[in-house]
Amino acid sequence: MEMVNVEHLTKLFPLRKRLFSREKHYVYAVDDVSFKIEKGKIMGLVGESGCGKTTTAKLLVRLLDPTSGNIYIKNENIADLRGKELKKFRKNIQMIFQDPYESLNPRFIVHDTVAEPLIAQGLYNTEKIYNALEVVGLKPPEEFLFRYSHELSGGQRQRVAIARALVIDPIFVVADEPTSMLDVSIRADVLNLLLALRKKFDLTVLFVTHDLAVARYMCDSIAVMYLGKIVERGNAEEIIKNPKHPYTKALLSAVPIPNPKAKRKRIKIGERVSDAVNPPERCRFYERCNYKKDICKRKYPKLIECCKDHFVACHLYG
Numbered sequence: 454m455e456m457v458n459v460e461h462l463t464k465l466f467p468l469r470k471r472l473f474s475r476e477k478h479y480v481y482a483v484d485d486v487s488f489k490i491e492k493g494k495i496m497g498l499v500g501e502s503g504c505g506k507t508t509t510a511k512l513l514v515r516l517l518d519p520t521s522g523n524i525y526i527k528n529e530n531i532a533d534l535r536g537k538e539l540k541k542f543r544k545n546i547q548m549i550f551q552d553p554y555e556s557l558n559p560r561f562i563v564h565d566t567v568a569e570p571l572i573a574q575g576l577y578n579t580e581k582i583y584n585a586l587e588v589v590g591l592k593p594p595e596e597f598l599f600r601y602s603h604e605l606s607g608g609q610r611q612r613v614a615i616a617r618a619l620v621i622d623p624i625f626v627v628a629d630e631p632t633s634m635l636d637v638s639i640r641a642d643v644l645n646l647l648l649a650l651r652k653k654f655d656l657t658v659l660f661v662t663h664d665l666a667v668a669r670y671m672c673d674s675i676a677v678m679y680l681g682k683i684v685e686r687g688n689a690e691e692i693i694k695n696p697k698h699p700y701t702k703a704l705l706s707a708v709p710i711p712n713p714k715a716k717r718k719r720i721k722i723g724e725r726v727s728d729a730v731n732p733p734e735r736c737r738f739y740e741r742c743n744y745k746k747d748i749c750k751r752k753y754p755k756l757i758e759c760c761k762d763h764f765v766a767c768h769l770y771g
């Protein structure tokens with residue numbers, strides 16, 4: 454069953470008008486993005502800094518209003534929900550942020566942080582708070598309930614953030630680079646915790662990361678984003694073993710491989726280009742692509758199904 458179905462999602466950020474300039478400029482942070490996530494599955498959203506991952510994540514939990522497009526969560530389109538209806542729906546979707554130092558209120562003790570979403574929905578219940586702390590491995594809960602976030606380690610803070618996200622039984626969780634601010638030594642623990650929780654609660658997850666190796670470990674499917682567009686998506690193993698888009702290939706060539714005998718040449722692509730401000734009608738990857746053809750300069754490539762459940766937006770493929 455499909456839990457999440459995103460159609461033509463778009464977010465433009467207006468740039469401040471320059472004096473004497475009549476034109477309006479927009480950053481095309483998310484540009485006509487579509488994907489689906491099956492119930493109980495994890496989709497990875499991968500790409501370099503500035504490609505629109507966080508903007509997509511925030512649109513899906515409606516911390517940002519989309520410019521256009523549809524976001525179906527369990528068949529309800531939440532793209533245009535406002536006010537009371539939106540508040541009611543928030544119970545179903547939760548976000549785990551990149552930086553647990555910033556996302557937790559320093560004046561709150563753990564109890565208050567985890568209780569907050571329950572109180573907002575009028576569902577406060579002590580037992581739920583205890584349970585949430587236990588499932589994220591903060592045991593015994595009494596030992597953590599009255600601590601402030603500065604009294605916790607980075608890993609413990611992120612566990613509190615996860616407990617807070619799960620305490621109201623969401624059906625869909627968005628995790629935005631949840632381990633990138635943590636010490637390397639504890640990243641695997643938090644990733645494994647997320648995998649265990651997904652299994653236990655049959656959660657549907659959008660997992661944002663710039664790291665394809667992490668995406669491979671965590672995700673059932675992967676979508677690769679480049680300057681606001683999805684350039685390739687499909688089953689995770691398929692994308693890793695059989696990448697099609699020149700950008701995905703370059704990203705993968707930079708991922709260390711476990712077998713040192715298997716040599717792989719690192720593919721060089723140019724430096725990241727600037728943000729997608731009023732982008733011209735052509736492939737966004739044009740400037741950096743080693744395989745560009747004439748048509749790439751004139752037309753944006755459509756996302757087409759190149760193999761079963763594997764989609765690519767590149768003029769090299771049809």
Ligand SMILES: Nc1ncnc2c1ncn2[C@@H]1O[C@H](COP(=O)(O)OP(=O)(O)OP(=O)(O)O)[C@@H](O)[C@H]1O
Pocket residue numbers: 466467480481482500501502503504505506507508509663728729
């Ligand atoms: N509030 C905003 N106002 C204007 N532009 C914004 C805003 N938020 C994001 N952008 C722009 O939108 C684009 C996408 O940003 P976003 O934060 O979604 O990227 P990201 O993939 O999450 O990057 P990172 O890996 O660095 O977290 C960037 O060009 C960014 O400058």
Ligand SMILES: [Mg+2]
Pocket residue numbers: 506507508
């Ligand atoms: Mg981001």
